Amino acid sequence: xSVWYAGGTARAPMLEKxxxxxxxxxxxxxxxxxxxxxxxxxCWIEWTAAEAAPGTYDFAALETIADLAHEVGLKLIVxxxxxxxxxxxxxxxxxxxxxxxxxxxxxxQSSPGYCFDHPGVRDKVLAxxxxxxxAVADKPAFYGWDLWSEPHIINWAEVYHLGSGDYxxxxxxPSTMARFRGWLQAxxxxxxxxxxxxxxxxxxxxxVEPPRFGTILTYTDYIDWKEFISDKLAEDLAAKAAAVKxxxxxxxxxxxxxIPGLFSRPEWNGTPDDRKMADVVDYYGASIYPKHxxxxxxxxxHFRASGHDFTRSMTVSNGGFYIGELQAxxxxxxMKLSVPVVGADLRxxxxxxxxxxxxxxxxxxxxxxxxxxxxGGYGLVDLDGKVTERAEAAGKVARVVTNNMExxxxxxxxxxxxxxxxxxxxxxxxxxxxxxxEGQPIGRNTLAESLQGIHRAFFDAGYTVxxxxxxxxxxxxxxxxxxxxxxxxxxxxxxxxxxxxxxxESGGVMLAEARFGWIDExxxxxxxxxxxxxxxxxxxxxxxxxxxxxxxxxxxxxxxxALPRLAPGDRLDTVFFEESFDVFGERSExxxxxxxxxxxxxxxxHGKGAAIIVGSFVGAAFHHFGNxxxxxxxxxLAQWLGVARxxxxxSSVPEVxxxxxxxxxxxxxxxxxxxxxxxxxxxRFAMAATGQGASVRNLETGQTVAPDLEDGRLIVEQRLDxxxxxxxxxx
Numbered sequence: 001x002s003v004w005y006a007g008g009t010a011r012a013p014m015l016e017k018x019x020x021x022x023x024x025x026x027x028x029x030x031x032x033x034x035x036x037x038x039x040x041x042x043c044w045i046e047w048t049a050a051e052a053a054p055g056t057y058d059f060a061a062l063e064t065i066a067d068l069a070h071e072v073g074l075k076l077i078v079x080x081x082x083x084x085x086x087x088x089x090x091x092x093x094x095x096x097x098x099x100x101x102x103x104x105x106x107x108x109q110s111s112p113g114y115c116f117d118h119p120g121v122r123d124k125v126l127a128x129x130x131x132x133x134x135a136v137a138d139k140p141a142f143y144g145w146d147l148w149s150e151p152h153i154i155n156w157a158e159v160y161h162l163g164s165g166d167y168x169x170x171x172x173x174p175s176t177m178a179r180f181r182g183w184l185q186a187x188x189x190x191x192x193x194x195x196x197x198x199x200x201x202x203x204x205x206x207x208v209e210p211p212r213f214g215t216i217l218t219y220t221d222y223i224d225w226k227e228f229i230s231d232k233l234a235e236d237l238a239a240k241a242a243a244v245k246x247x248x249x250x251x252x253x254x255x256x257x258x259i260p261g262l263f264s265r266p267e268w269n270g271t272p273d274d275r276k277m278a279d280v281v282d283y284y285g286a287s288i289y290p291k292h293x294x295x296x297x298x299x300x301x302h303f304r305a306s307g308h309d310f311t312r313s314m315t316v317s318n319g320g321f322y323i324g325e326l327q328a329x330x331x332x333x334x335m336k337l338s339v340p341v342v343g344a345d346l347r348x349x350x351x352x353x354x355x356x357x358x359x360x361x362x363x364x365x366x367x368x369x370x371x372x373x374x375x376g377g378y379g380l381v382d383l384d385g386k387v388t389e390r391a392e393a394a395g396k397v398a399r400v401v402t403n404n405m406e407x408x409x410x411x412x413x414x415x416x417x418x419x420x421x422x423x424x425x426x427x428x429x430x431x432x433x434x435x436x437x438e439g440q441p442i443g444r445n446t447l448a449e450s451l452q453g454i455h456r457a458f459f460d461a462g463y464t465v466x467x468x469x470x471x472x473x474x475x476x477x478x479x480x481x482x483x484x485x486x487x488x489x490x491x492x493x494x495x496x497x498x499x500x501x502x503x504x505e506s507g508g509v510m511l512a513e514a515r516f517g518w519i520d521e522x523x524x525x526x527x528x529x530x531x532x533x534x535x536x537x538x539x540x541x542x543x544x545x546x547x548x549x550x551x552x553x554x555x556x557x558x559x560x561x562a563l564p565r566l567a568p569g570d571r572l573d574t575v576f577f578e579e580s581f582d583v584f585g586e587r588s589e590x591x592x593x594x595x596x597x598x599x600x601x602x603x604x605x606h607g608k609g610a611a612i613i614v615g616s617f618v619g620a621a622f623h624h625f626g627n628x629x630x631x632x633x634x635x636x637l638a639q640w641l642g643v644a645r646x647x648x649x650x651s652s653v654p655e656v657x658x659x660x661x662x663x664x665x666x667x668x669x670x671x672x673x674x675x676x677x678x679x680x681x682x683x684r685f686a687m688a689a690t691g692q693g694a695s696v697r698n699l700e701t702g703q704t705v706a707p708d709l710e711d712g713r714l715i716v717e718q719r720l721d722x723x724x725x726x727x728x729x730x731x
Contacts, residue, residue: 001398002040002077003033003328003380004365007061011369013046013081018060026065030072032387033366036395039402040143041065041074042362046081048110051128054088059135070141077254077362078136079146080240082125083155085113093120098154099173100162101212112157116236117175126243133247144252146324146362147240150287151233151255151277152270169229169270172210181205183228197522198224214432219523222431226266230424233272238280254360256285256324260307261314262452262467265427265445273424274314275469278321283359285322286311290349291338293331293377298339301659301676304349306455308356310422312413313467320359320412326350328363329390332377343393344723348674350397351725355661355672357413363394400700400727407699407729411663411670416464417643419481420454421489421500423447423470429491429519446576446620450487450513453623457631462645462660463638473499478508482641485634486512487619493521497532504537505607509562509641511634512538512613514579515545530613538613539585539604546594547577551625554578554592554600554616562603562612563591565636566629572618573627574600579615612637644688647671652682658720660685670699671728675720682719687730689714699727 007026008016016022033041043065050058062078069076085108090096096118097105108114114121129147136142149155153169162170185205188194195202198221202208210225211218241253257264257274264271278284286307290299299307315321326349331338350361368379376383380391401408426447451467458465468477468484473496478484484503489512497517504510516538517531528535529542553571556563572592580598583590592601592614601614614633622630647660656677663670673683689712696705696716705728708715718726 001038001361001401002042003038003363004042004044004079004325005029005033005367006043007065009367009370009383011367011371011374012044012079012365013084014371015044015046015049015061018064023064023068027068027072029366029385030065030068030074034072034074036387036391037397037399037402038395039075039398040077041069042077042079042146044079044081045132046084047113047128048084048086050132052086054092054124057128057131057135059132062132062135063139066136066139066141070139074141075143076136076139076141077144077146078132078142079149080129080132081149082128083113083157084110089114089121089124093118095174096121097173098171100159100170101172102162103172104162105173106157106159109157112154112159115171115173115175117171117173117179119175122239126239129240129243130247133244133251137248142248142251144254144282145244146254146256146322147244147281148237148255149324150258151237151272152258153229153233154270172212177209179232180210180225180228181208183231184208184224187224211432219431223425223428223521223523226428229270230266230273230276234276234280237277241281252283253281254283254285254322254324255281256287256322258287260286260311262307262310262422263445263448265448266424274311275471278315278318283318283320283322284315285324285358285360287325287364288323288349288353289325289327289331291327291331291341291345293333293336293338293374295331295338301657301674302456302459303452304352305356305459305659306452308353308358309455309465310451310467312357314469316466320357322360322362323353323358324362325364326353326361327378328365328380328394329368329378332369332374334373337377341390343390346390346394347397347725348723350394351672351727352674354401354408355663357663359409396700404699404729407665407668407670408663411665411668413464414646414662414664415480416466417480417482417641418458418463418465418638419468419478419484420451420465421470421484421486422451422467423489423492423496425470425491425493425521426488428523431523446617447488449623450617450619453619453621453630454485454487454634457619457622457634458638459659460631460657461635461638462647462649463635463643464646470496478503481508482643483637484508484510486510486516488513488617489516490514491519491521492517492532494532497534501533501537504609504611507608509609509637510537510611511637512611513617513619514577514613514615515542516613534611537604537606537611538602539588539606539611540581540583540599540602540613542579543582544580544598545577546580548575551575551621552578552595554594554614557590557593560589560591560603562610562640563633563636564639565632570629570632571627572614572629572633573621573625574616574618575621575624576617581613581615646687648686649673650684653677653679655679656681658683662687667731669730671716671730673718673720673726673728675722675724678722680719680721682717685716685718686710686713688712695731697729699729
C-alpha cells in the first residue's frame with residue numbers, strides 16, 4: 001500500500017538534487033506517509049538525471065530515499081523511467097532515433113528517447129538497470145521494481161504530425177527492421193515460406209520490411225508486424241527484468257499497462273498484450289484513473305469491474321495483480337479538469353481493487369504534479385503539503401490492509417464457471433483498412449464493446465466471469481468452465497477454433513456471436529462460416545449478412561430450456577449487421593428469427609455438449625442500448641447450467657445496485673459489499689455455509705456481526721449508505 005514519492009515536489013520522472021535541507025524535508029514527508037497508514041513508498045529514477053555522462057551514475061536521490069524509508073519504517077519500490085534519455089545517447093548513436101513509417105527520424109527532447117532495438121542503446125539501457133540494482137542491493141527498505149510504466153514503443157511523446165495513433169507504435173529504424181526479420185525467420189523458417197504467406201517475391205531477407213501503408217493485398221504482413229510489436233514489448237520487459245534479477249534476485253519485478261487491456265486496441269495505439277507481459281515478471285497490472293481529465297463522467301462501477309476482472313484474469317498465473325497507478329487527485333490536462341476526487345472515491349477504488357485480487361495498490365501521487373500540462377493534478381496532498389481528507393481516507397484503508405496483511409495475501413477470488421474468450425486477433429479484421437458502417441453507434445473498438453456488454457450482463461446479475469486469453473487454450477484453459485462465451489469472433493486462428501470445438505465435444509456449452517471464424521490468422525476467409533469445422537458444432541452455416549444502419553432486433557421464436565428468462569416474442573437488440581443461417585443439423589433448433597423470418601439464433605447439441613450461435617453482436621448491442629433481454633439471454637444460460645454465484649445479494653431498495661465480492665482463504669472468507677447507488681439500502685448477503693458456528697467481524701471497525709443460517713446458506717445483513725463499502729471477515 002504505497003504512494004508515489006521520490007523526494008520533494010518534483011513530478012515524475014523529474015528528480016530533485018539531494019541537499020542537507022532537502023533531506024530533512026524528505027524525512028518529514030516520509031514520516032507523514034507512514035503516519036497516514038501506508039507501508040511502502042514508490043520512488044522513481046530516470047535515465048537523464050542518473051547518468052548525465054556515459055557510465056557515470058548518480059543514484060544519490062534513490063539511495064537517500066531508501067535510507068530514509070528504512071529509518072521511518074517503509075518499504076521501497078523503485079519505478080524506472082528510460083524514456084527520458086540523456087542527450088549523449090543520441091550523439092553516440094545517431095542512427096538510434098525512432099523512425100516513423102514515413103521515414104521521419106524523431107529527435108528526442110529528453111523524451112521519447114532512443115530505440116531499444118539498437119544494440120548500443122540496448123547495452124546502455126541494461127547497464128543502467130544493473131547499476132541501479134547495485135545501488136539498492138544492500139538497502140534494507142528495498143522491496144522491488146516497476147521496470148516499465150505503461151509500456152509502448154513510444155512513451156510520453158505526442159508526435160502528432162506523424163498521424164493519428166502512429167506515434168505510439170512505430171519504429172522503422174534499421175535496428176527494428178533487422179529484429180523483425182529475425183522474428184520472421186523464426187516463424188517461417190525460409191524466405192520462400194514468407195513469400196507465400198505475404199504474396200511477395202523477395203530474393204533476400206534484406207529486402208523484407210514491415211508494411212508502411214495499406215493495400216488490397218496488405219494483410220498477413222500487417223498481422224505479423226503487429227504481432228511482432230506485441231512480442232517485442234514482452235521480450236524487452238523480460239530483458240530488463242533479467243538485468244535487475246541478476247543483481248538482486250529476491251527483488252520483486254513488476255510493470256503495468258496504461259489501462260486494462262480490455263479497453264485498448266493494440267493495433268491502433270501500440271499497447272501491450274497484458275497476458276504476454278505477465279509471463280515475464282512477478283506481477284503485472286494497470287493504471288486506474290477513474291476521474292482522469294479525459295473522462296467527462298467518472299468510470300462507472302461496471303466499467304471498472306470489467307477492467308479489474310480482465311487484469312485479474314490475464315495475471316492469474318502470477319497469483320494476483322498490481323495497481324501500478326491509482327488516481328489520487330482530480331485530473332488535469334491543460335484546461336481540461338475532472339470532477340474532484342474525494343475520500344469516498346479513494347475508499348471505493350482501493351477496496352474494489354483489493355476485492356478483485358490486487359496484491360498491491362500504488363497511489364499516484366503524493367504531491368500534485370508540479371509542472372507541465374498536468375500541473376496541479378493527481379495529488380493526494382496539496383502542493384504545500386497540506387493533508388487532505390482524501391489522503392486521510394486512503395491512509396485508513398492502507399492501515400487496515402497492513403494490519404491484516406496475511407488475511408489479504410492468503411485469500412484469492414473464487415474461480416468462475418463462466419469464461420469469456422479474449423481473442424486479440426479479432427482487432428485485425430480488415431488489416432490496415434478498418435471501417436464501421438455509416439451511422440453506427442459502435443466506436444473504434446468493437447471487440448472491447450462486446451466484451452464489456454457481456455461482462456456487464458453477468459455483473460448486474462451477480463455472476464462472476466473469467467476472461468480467458470486464446471493463448472491459454474492449448475494448455476487446457478477452458479477446463480472446469482460450464483459456459484464459454486465467444487464475443488466478436490470474426491477472426492480466429494485454426495488452432496483456437498479446434499480447441500473450442502474440443503470444449504463442446506467434451507461437454508461444455510458455448511455461445512458464439514456472429515461470423516464465427518470468418519477470417520483465419522493469415523487474413524484469409526473461411527470457405528464456410530462458421531469456419532474450422534465449427535459449423536458442425538452449431539448445426540448451421542451462414543446464409544446471408546445484412547448490414548444495419550443503427551440497430552435492429554431479432555425475435556425469440558420458441559421456448560427452450562437454454563432460454564429460461566426469455567419467452568417467444570421477446571426481442572433482442574442487434575448491431576452492425578444481422579447474420580442469418582442455413583440450418584442443417586438434425587437436432588438443430590432455431591431459437592430466434594429476423595424480422596422477415598430467417599433463422600438468427602441456433603442451438604445444437606454436439607458431442608457431450610452444446611453450442612449456440614447468434615447472428616449479431618448482442619454484447620456490443622447491450623453495451624450501447626441496454627436492452628435487458630440481451631442480458632437475459634446470457635444470464636439465462638448461466639441459470640440453465642446451474643452456475644453458482646459466490647454471493648447472492650438482495651437490496652431493500654431494488655433500484656440500488658449492491659455489489660458483492662468474495663476472497664477465499666484457508667478457513668475464512670473476506671466479504672466486500674459496495675453500495676453502487678445514490679440512496680441508502682439494507683443489503684442481505686447469502687453465501688454457502690462451510691460449517692457451524694460462523695463468526696463475522698467488520699475489519700475496519702472491529703465490530704462483530706451476527707450471521708444467520710438458512711437452508712445451508714450463511715446470511716449477513718448490513719445497512720449501506722450511498723457509496724459505502726463494508727469489509728467483513730467471515731470465519
